[in-house]
Amino acid sequence: MCDCEKGNRSMDMKTPRNVHLSAFYKRSFAFHTVKNRMPIILTNIIDGLVRNKANIAKEYGIESAEELKTVIGELSELKYEIQTNKPLKPLTSTAPDARIYNEYIAEQATTENPPTHFHTIWLLTECYMYRRIAQAFEKSNTLKDYDIFRESKQESFTNSIKLIQQMAKYITELLSNIQKPSKDDFIALLKLNLWGNKCDLSISLGKMTDHSTLFDTAALDPHILSDHSEQIWQAVSDTQPMSDIVTIVFDNVGYEVFTDLCIADYIISTKIAEKVKMYVKTIPWFISDVMTHDLYWMLNQMKTTNDKYLKPLAAKWSNYLEDGTWKVIESNFWTLPFDYTHMKKVNPDLYNELSESKVVFFKGDLNYRKLFGEKNWHPTTSVEEGLQGFHPAKLAILRTIKADIVCGLPEGVAEKTEGEDPKWMEKGDWGLIQYCGKVEPIN
Ligand SMILES: O=P(O)(O)OC[C@@]1(O)O[C@H](CO)[C@@H](O)[C@@H]1O
């Protein structure tokens, strides 16, 4: 009987959350994810490959058919290992990040037991699953570059096209004849950007969901549980810039990344900064996370529509990318299983790169879990304390709550929200716009 079933809330804040010990007085979302959600995601992937095998053979050549069978076998094996709580098998990939995963997995072993899917850190087993999925394709010859989530990510864009067209009209009109940035405009964009994070295929297990209401942010304001928008505005509009760069660590494709590019355009057009750096993933990740090819696919879609707002935006944004005003940067750090207290040691260059920014925007729930160490904080723990020394630059954190970890809430807000919505930490219906102004470069 694991703790989460004994009905006690073991508020262990020192160590990252073990799935089976995850500290909520009800079955934790971590436990539900490993027990139910992850196997469903794998089943959906396998079913999709079986359904698409003819198209895949057409696109990748008839010899890919044999390799596809091997991939399906590997994914079925992974699903079996998760469902039967087997130890996390070392990655066999020769890619540099595989060694880092394997060393970290080995570090989790106790004298009696190796880490298993239910008896290890939730963040580790969930990241590991996506890295194993990538490995299954990476090992093949013909399917090495196959993006298992490509169709879902493209559908996420087409499924949100009405919202995207609304946003395109809004940003075009906002930026026409604009001189300087305004607090109200910027905060309105922050809120539009926050709610864009509800568009997340991992939480919906790959299903397309209706997000038509996301544009009406005024109606959603009561669902923002912590709002540091003013402080973020102060930080970005600071005219004594330590730097002329703003960084965005992306999360999901579709409407979310479209709102990211709208904020990035506002930042450039109003001269808040001269450059925007955008970090993307290097492998297919949590179903909807942005990779470089997803960004360029979206720009191409925008160019080929007849929408009078999307077309010119696509031209302007492509120019930003070509002339270096916007820089898309790939780093495999974002697809490692580490929370961000590990960055200084594991990738000091990345930590230093982030510290070159005036402000770094972190988007989404997985980034939130990594920022706050995948730990069971008391919800009123301050953002600064929860970051545990991760202060490469001023941080702006925008996240709809989809996992049971939260910091920086005013007294009583967690209890009140729990009373209103027992699933407030699982569905992305409640949001946070949080800020930390402390800056601590690597000494
Ligand atoms: O980072 P995102 O896209 O906002 O959310 C990632 C997510 O869907 O995956 C995990 C649960 O499987 C949670 O962190 C969250 O629900």
Ligand SMILES: [Mn+2]
């Ligand atoms: Mn995501």
